[in-house]
Amino acid sequence: MQLNGQLALTILMGLFLVGVFAWLTRVENWSGYTPLSSGGSAVSGESGYVSEEKPAGIVRWLTTVDHKDIGLMYGAYGVFAFVVGGLMVILMRTELATPETVLVQPGFYNSLLTSHGITMLFLFGTPIIAAFSNYFIPLIIGADDMAFPRINAIAFWLLPPAALLIWAGFFPIPNLIPAQTAWTMYTPLSAGVGQGNQMNAGVDLMMLGLHLSGVSATMGAINFIATIFTERGEEVTWANLDIFSWTILTQSGLILFAFPLLGSALLMLIADRNLGTTFFAVGEGGGAMLWQHLFWFFGHPEVYILVLPPMGLVSYILPRFAGRRLFGFKFVVYSTLAIGVLSFGVWAHHMFSTGMDPRLRASFMAVSMAIAIPSAVKTFNWITTMWNGNIRLTAPMLYCIGFVSNFIIGGVTGVFLASIPVDLVLHDTYYVVGHFHYIVMGAITFAGMAGIYYWFPLVTGRMYQRSLAKWHFWLWMVGTNITFLAMILLGYGGMPRRYATYLPQFASLHQIATLGAYMLLLGGIIWVWNMVQSYFEGPVVEDGDPWDLEASGLRTVEWDWFDRKLQTKIADGGEEEPVTDGGVVEDESADELDTDE
Amino acid sequence: MDENPGLSEQYRTASPWPFFIALSIPLAEAGILFNLFAVAVGGLLLFFGCCAGMLQEAGYVDRPWRSLVVGAVIVLAFGGLLLYADTQVANEAVQLAERGYAVLVAGIILFVGGLLGEVFVDDGEFAV
Numbered sequence: 144m145q146l147n148g149q150l151a152l153t154i155l156m157g158l159f160l161v162g163v164f165a166w167l168t169r170v171e172n173w174s175g176y177t178p179l180s181s182g183g184s185a186v187s188g189e190s191g192y193v194s195e196e197k198p199a200g201i202v203r204w205l206t207t208v209d210h211k212d213i214g215l216m217y218g219a220y221g222v223f224a225f226v227v228g229g230l231m232v233i234l235m236r237t238e239l240a241t242p243e244t245v246l247v248q249p250g251f252y253n254s255l256l257t258s259h260g261i262t263m264l265f266l267f268g269t270p271i272i273a274a275f276s277n278y279f280i281p282l283i284i285g286a287d288d289m290a291f292p293r294i295n296a297i298a299f300w301l302l303p304p305a306a307l308l309i310w311a312g313f314f315p316i317p318n319l320i321p322a323q324t325a326w327t328m329y330t331p332l333s334a335g336v337g338q339g340n341q342m343n344a345g346v347d348l349m350m351l352g353l354h355l356s357g358v359s360a361t362m363g364a365i366n367f368i369a370t371i372f373t374e375r376g377e378e379v380t381w382a383n384l385d386i387f388s389w390t391i392l393t394q395s396g397l398i399l400f401a402f403p404l405l406g407s408a409l410l411m412l413i414a415d416r417n418l419g420t421t422f423f424a425v426g427e428g429g430g431a432m433l434w435q436h437l438f439w440f441f442g443h444p445e446v447y448i449l450v451l452p453p454m455g456l457v458s459y460i461l462p463r464f465a466g467r468r469l470f471g472f473k474f475v476v477y478s479t480l481a482i483g484v485l486s487f488g489v490w491a492h493h494m495f496s497t498g499m500d501p502r503l504r505a506s507f508m509a510v511s512m513a514i515a516i517p518s519a520v521k522t523f524n525w526i527t528t529m530w531n532g533n534i535r536l537t538a539p540m541l542y543c544i545g546f547v548s549n550f551i552i553g554g555v556t557g558v559f560l561a562s563i564p565v566d567l568v569l570h571d572t573y574y575v576v577g578h579f580h581y582i583v584m585g586a587i588t589f590a591g592m593a594g595i596y597y598w599f600p601l602v603t604g605r606m607y608q609r610s611l612a613k614w615h616f617w618l619w620m621v622g623t624n625i626t627f628l629a630m631i632l633l634g635y636g637g638m639p640r641r642y643a644t645y646l647p648q649f650a651s652l653h654q655i656a657t658l659g660a661y662m663l664l665l666g667g668i669i670w671v672w673n674m675v676q677s678y679f680e681g682p683v684v685e686d687g688d689p690w691d692l693e694a695s696g697l698r699t700v701e702w703d704w705f706d707r708k709l710q711t712k713i714a715d716g717g718e719e720e721p722v723t724d725g726g727v728v729e730d731e732s733a734d735e736l737d738t739d740e
Numbered sequence: 741m742d743e744n745p746g747l748s749e750q751y752r753t754a755s756p757w758p759f760f761i762a763l764s765i766p767l768a769e770a771g772i773l774f775n776l777f778a779v780a781v782g783g784l785l786l787f788f789g790c791c792a793g794m795l796q797e798a799g800y801v802d803r804p805w806r807s808l809v810v811g812a813v814i815v816l817a818f819g820g821l822l823l824y825a826d827t828q829v830a831n832e833a834v835q836l837a838e839r840g841y842a843v844l845v846a847g848i849i850l851f852v853g854g855l856l857g858e859v860f861v862d863d864g865e866f867a868v
Binding site for chain 1: 753754755756757758759760761762763765766769770773774776777778779781782785786793794797798829831833834836
């Protein structure tokens with residue numbers, strides 16, 4: 144029986160490889176390559192199907208190495224993961240509307256909280272940032288494409304298998320259960336020892352998926368560093384490099400140091416689980432403390448990996464609607480770099496209550512407090528940029544202001560947590576959950592939304608529906624503050640994290656948090672509807688400067704690019720265009736001008 | 741409409757290799773970790789085969805065959821390491837040898853493929 148299984152697998156694998164080989168020979172004319180002396184990515188005078196133009200249909204998306212296409216795929220992927228992670232938490236918040244378990248069993252609740260965290264951080268957060276950076280950094284710095292376009296494509300295509308592995312436990316596969324380790328994967332629970340069920344292969348698959356997403360992020364980071372260093376246009380210098388590129392450059396540096404460490408630690412943990420090693424074994428190995436140190440040495444820079452580029456987005460977008468240049472540009476850049484360096488010196492503030500050496504604890508407290516300074520410098524710069532400015536409350540601007548507001552609350556609650564005595568009281572309570580959700584939802588996701596609304600006309604050539612965008616913003620702004628302020632209050636009351644049940648005294652605040660979560664759900668539905676409907680039916684943008692930035696002298700190069708794109712569209716005169724965008728012949732300019740208001 | 745205003749028309753915007761390289765990494769990892777012989781062999785073949793193809797496409801090498809042989813040497817070394825590690829592990833439940841054989845088989849196929857290609861494929865087909 145087992146032999147038959149192996150045989151079937153072998154035949155299946157063989158057929159798959161033959162199929163891939165046959166498809167590749169059809170798509171690529173191997174013998175026709177013209178090697179380049181430079182070894183660069185631009186290839187001239189070659190033959191073969193995919194070399195002359197973008198292929199049609201689905202093959203275009205499977206084979207593209209164009210940074211804009213890859214950016215769009217990152218975006219679509221990130222949005223999908225965001226919806227999945229969001230629905231997971233809606234299930235959890237619904238369960239938490241009552242003190243006892245009604246909807247989901249505690250074990251499944253633990254699985255949901257594990258997957259919600261990993262999905263939002265690694266499958267939504269990092270990719271949605273990569274969406275913006277892939278699409279816009281080459282345009283903004285005047286590069287033809289990323290330095291390594293194919294590595295760029297590999298980095299993206301690692302993510303779908305990563306998601307399948309991370310979610311594998313939820314699929315109806317026999318003998319496979321989802322991980323219940325929380326995203327921090329603390330040993331010995333995650334090492335699968337003891338009487339629990341975490342030795343299951345579903346946990347291994349989740350770790351493999353996480354490892355893959357780390358490989359993907361590292362590849363992307365190397366690519367961005369190389370691109371920003373070597374592919375800048377002649378007119379782009381270090382002195383006038385834009386703030387978004389600065390934050391992506393810093394983030395890439397952090398990824399380069401942090402993610403390989405996560406990958407190594409995960410491989411050690413996988414080896415402990417499957418190959419009999421004792422890296423994290425209690426007594427013989429490093430024990431639980433070694434895992435926590437390794438994990439948080441990655442885990443805290445990860446926070447800044449996620450927040451620096453959104454800070455860059457806000458620094459980039461907010462001045463456009465304040466009618467002024469970014470106040471103290473240099474100091475925002477210095478703060479970014481300072482945060483990047485300091486972020487590697489704060490990791491043990493996640494471990495204050497583990498019984499580590501108090502002298503070490505004090506030093507980590509000092510650095511954790513110190514990192515608030517560059518963050519505050521940025522916050523004051525954003526506020527001063529708006530001060531006496533000509534503020535236009537468009538949807539992207541609302542999200543930028545929402546970012547600053549939520550970031551202040553999330554940041555100040557964090558300063559309290561950095562203090563050892565306060566942390567010892569609040570550790571592992573809902574206060575921590577409220578604090579970091581103010582940052583990841585209230586700040587990072589808000590900045591992402593600012594970017595999405597700001598560049599929606601550039602990417603789609605259409606305008607979103609403004610009133611729906613306002614509904615979206617206010618539902619999210621109010622919903623975020625209701626949900627996460629309730630959590631901070633729950634934490635003050637002593638409500639511990641990661642429980643499907645709770646004492647009846649916490650019921651009111653939990654129900655308020657659930658109400659807020661439903662507001663977020665409603666806002667999210669409005670947002671998706673707005674994006675999809677506007678993509679197909681929104682008013683066509685005919686002006687290369689839809690935000691009217693020229694008037695205040697704040698127009699940036701990507702809008703010049705968009706303008707040139709529109710100009711060449713007009714020059715085409717509405718005739719059938721050459722098949723450059725996947726073989727779909729679009730002739731919008733003639734008929735849709737009449738229909739769209 | 742010009743999708744890439746100002747960009748050289750010679751710029752290549754599609755490549756079939758990255759997708760399969762990305763697919764091969766989880767296949768090889770899962771195959772080796774869960775001791776699935778065929779998946780491990782297939783994943784490694786796909787990875788190093790596509791890497792060779794991509795190196796040629798990007799113009800870093802003229803022909804893919806020697807890249808296959810280099811890949812084979814890396815794979816064979818890793819397989820050998822697994823076999824050696826198996827002799828050092830006392831735990832009966834840990835079967836590194838089977839994983840090592842899978843990696844070695846992939847290495848041998850890559851090596852033979854590279855060798856045959858180098859010897860028998862006509863250079864004229866790869867003329868510049």
